[in-house]
Amino acid sequence: MSEKRWVTFDCFGTLVDWRHGIATGIELVAPAKGRQLLDVYNRHEPEVQRDHPGMRYSDVLTEALKRTSAEARLDLxxxxxxxxxxxxxxxxxxxxxxxxxxxxQASGWNLALLTNCDRVIIGETQRRLQVQFDAIVTAEDSGAYKPARNHFEYFEKSLGVTRDNWVHVAQSYFHDMVPASELNITRVWINRLNEGGDPSIAHAVRPDLSDLAATVDQVHRKFNG
Structure with a gap:
């Protein structure tokens, strides 16, 4: 089994501004509607992922926008x-x-992405992150979308990761904190949007990624001995 220490991340919403990306994209085809329809889109995307767990994320984006457009009666x-x-x-x-x-990385942690997207998209996104990840698990790899547990189980089994050397960091309560809690993985909730939800579900709650290395070290020592 691996003795490496791992920090896993959700990508979109945690590292990349998903809400800005969705709203700006909608604006291009429906001017002045992006922010207005963001919550509508956000409701449809997980429904598409649940209905079609094997669908590539690029097609999920397309289908979710179609459903959003139909609900909003957009002429697209x-x-x-x-x-x-x-x-x-x-x-x-x-x-x-x-x-x-x-x-x-400077503190000796290995980094991985557990992302609800496909291999092509995460490959294109990595150039913006400008940091090399040691492992990546996509929905295409795991065969399902979070909050299903597939990403976590695939990562654990494929790399021989032990949970006492693993901290998961993510923004989404629904997609990440809940399944990580169910699997008893040490977790840090990056609550960028000041969302409701029980903060005790996480071992630490932060408003952003500032001082993250210190937070990860602290929860790892406290909850994994």
Whole structure:
């Protein structure tokens, strides 16, 4: 079994500004509607992922936008629905992301992504992150989308990771904190949106990635001896 210490991350929403990316993409085909329809889209995307666990994320984006458009009665043409998949390589990285990742690497942690996207998209996104990850698990690899447990179980089994050397860091309560809690993985909730939810589900709650290396070290020592 591996004795390496691992920090796993969700990507979109935690490291990359998912909400900005979705809203800006919608704006391109439905001006002045992006922010207005963001929550509508956010409701449809997990439904598509649940209905089609084997669908590539680029197609999830397209289908979720189609459902959003139908609900909002937007007058879009077929090509418009690909706007989110086309734009995702350019979604902005949060300003605190790169420094936090580099600090963790300097502290001796191995980094991995457990992401609800496909291999092509994460490959394109890595150039913006500018940090080398030691492992990546996509929905395409695991065969399902979080909050299903597949990502976590695939990562654990394929790399021989022990849970006493593993901390998971993510923004989404629904997609990440809940399944990580069910699996008893040490976890840090990056509550960027000041969402509701029981903060005791996480071993630490932070508003952003500042001082993340110190937080990860602290929870690892406290909860894993």
């Amino acid at each position: 043409v077929e090509d418009d629905f690909r706007v989110l998949a086309a734009g995702i390589p350019f979604w902005p990285v949060f300003p605190d992301t790169r420094e936090a990742l580099r600090d963790l």
